[in-house]
Amino acid sequence: MSLFRMEGVCKRYGGVHALQGADLVVEAGCVHAVLGENGAGKSTLIKVMAGVVAPDEGRMLFDGRPVSFASPAAANAAGIVCIFQELSLIPDLSVADNIAISNPPTRFGLIDRKAQRRMAEQALARAGADDIHPMALVKDLSLSRRQMVEIAKALARAPRILILDEATSALTAADVTRIYAVLKRLRAEGLALVYISHRMHEIAELADECTVFRNGRSVAHFAAGTKTDNEVVELMIGRDYDGVLPARTRTVRAAANAAPLLDVRSLGWSDRLHDISLQVRAGEVVGLGGLDGQGQRELLLALFGVLRGITGQVRVDGRTVDIRGPSQAKRAAIGMALIPEDRKTEGLMLPMSVRDNLSFAALGRLSKAGVIDRTAEREAVDRIVKLLAVRTGGTELPAASLSGGNQQKLVIGKWLMMQPRIILLNDPTRGIDVGTKQEIYDLLRRLAEGGAAILFYSTDYDELVGCCDRVLVMYDGAIRRELVGAEITEHALVSSALNIDDEHFGVPAAAA
């Protein structure tokens, strides 16, 4: 009998099917890898398993008995513990306090610090991190060490199924080696491990079983090592893809020998970005690809002057610039705009009017001696609202009253008001409807034709295929591959995103 079984689980968010009929079987003493591209349903799957979200349909069996979890605590009590990507540690408390946080040992109603210390030391030793002092404050530890504490905290709850979601993505090489040893020992002790990772070599090293997810469905289940990396990629992409492909409208080509408008040389930032060099010419749309969280967001923030301690050079129009924040980036000499990923917090002031939101980035152009020219403002706002076809009841309504897609248009429109020459986009179409997406693609194309240089990060591979002249694929904070023109295919994007060394890049169908 299997330790855990999930059958026909469905989960909808609004109209979007995150999971539709997902099946998963987990055996004790076994490492089960879950594979899939961005948005395939992996995160939702483990959230259902760990009691964070409740499924709409389907059932789960644990030890052969049907179970349902009302909260993460209920799942923990049953023996399912998940280590999430976003850290759940409390920065101001010590390592020992954090490890014991859910269930601290008490004596006479007060926390027994000695017992807690012993518990923490044991958990740290089990996680292979006994060099971490239990009294150290979590906020003083590096990201890699924090992740080790997170693993120790999970082990202190004596789980029977341990779910690791990208648990190694923040780890240093030394910690990764330790974790491998720890996971192999746990497997030998009879724990079931569900392992989500985008690193194919990790899966090759650790996994016993693999399940591939695509569009919210489990599409294949096989024993590790029975399929080649190429076959796995094919399974992840699928051949029955029915998404909306933006029409290829790659009509205008920037002259390949034109001087780049944006020229980045060996840019680096702490240990997150390494030796990044790229050029974007006027009229060009350059995509940033790769799996989520490989440094794309940091790269855009670095160019926009938000990060401190950048190394390397950034040139605009051939002149070296030192951008120290958004207010400098948007100045006329540079003319750079960043469309942020989270429109609700970084893009818009939701309670303020559509007009105010649109004018913010361009107030300098719309004012004389510090006084806003209302007529010029109204004309500019009306022009943008018309240009982007923003559907709003009036420019005096709060931005919060608009739909998600129209809010995103506002964010883009706000930066168009200042007529930028370099436009950085951070996953601008996430969570918006198909029609609006198409309008945004058309707009990007028109802006490029008008002479803008566009650097466009997207987690949606189809978008990169359909919109970009070139795509730079990032992995681990560096650019691993550049795909140009016809080389940009979903297969090439996925396999280079997974950093698979494959001679047959870019010729997907030829092998079949």
Add this chain to the structure above:
Amino acid sequence: MKSDWPYHLREHRGTLLALAGFVVMFTIYVANHPVGLNANVATTAANKGVLLAIVAMAQTLVVLTAGIDLSVGMVLVLANCLASSIVVGTPLMTALGVVGVLLVGCLCGAINGLIVIYGRLQPIVTTIATGAVYYGAALALRRVPGGDVNASLADALTGQLPGGLPASLVLLLALVLVVWWPFRRSVMGRAAYALGSSEVAAYMSGVPIRRAKLVAYTLSGLLASIAGVFVTCITYSGEASAANGSTYTLYSIAAVVLGGVSLFGGSGSAIGAIFGALMFRTIGDLLFVFDLDPLWQPLFQGIVLAAAVCLGSARLLRVRNRLDLYG
């Protein structure tokens, strides 16, 4: 075996800095005092210091949860007015009176907590509103200053023990042992620190967030009302003074900051806040021994406070992603 003491030092750094600051200032004060340190000088200084220290403890409990309590001063005033009416008469009546005042204090704190938790309002707005209500109640009790207090209780709390030790210091020590220490060591106290540090992470870790907040606000009200009883013992009367209430509220925040408690929540200790309060009081007294015009006192206290705040934000210089400055 790894040594523990650097970690102990790290944990108590704010408290130790506050202690050092207080010792330095108090030494200067005593060295320049015209009479020097005798039992009477010590008792007067202790009574003033302990009063603010208790209010600072009350403030600390709420600040640790990443809140702020602008009603502590008004709870103190309300408790003062109530105590000047009911903490009188026979020892039994006096004892019942004290219990009554403390219960009212707990109630005030619990009301603050419940509104913050279930009304999902910001603590700053909530406590401005409830503070006004508590002050209104105090005015209703005592339109003009007056009343009385059991004299033997007052003398016992504000006088000296055999050997010249100020009794108020013993009261303060007792409060630390009976209120603060158990809180710090309990699961609820741990939860209060956790939610002040990161409410999301605390929630995801299954920490009892609501109960911990309620406990912190209620204990804060309790401590504020104890300070109210103590005021009554010093002044032998009750007065519904809005100015007094506001002053204690603001000074308690100053003491908390000087004591190394983070206004962002999750870090610091009431012990630190106590030394912060004693230090803040000593700053005022220093001007007196150096024969400076008392008018300079607010300016001088302000400068010390601003310096302490700057020290606390030195970490911002190390931030590498500017977005973190606004998080």
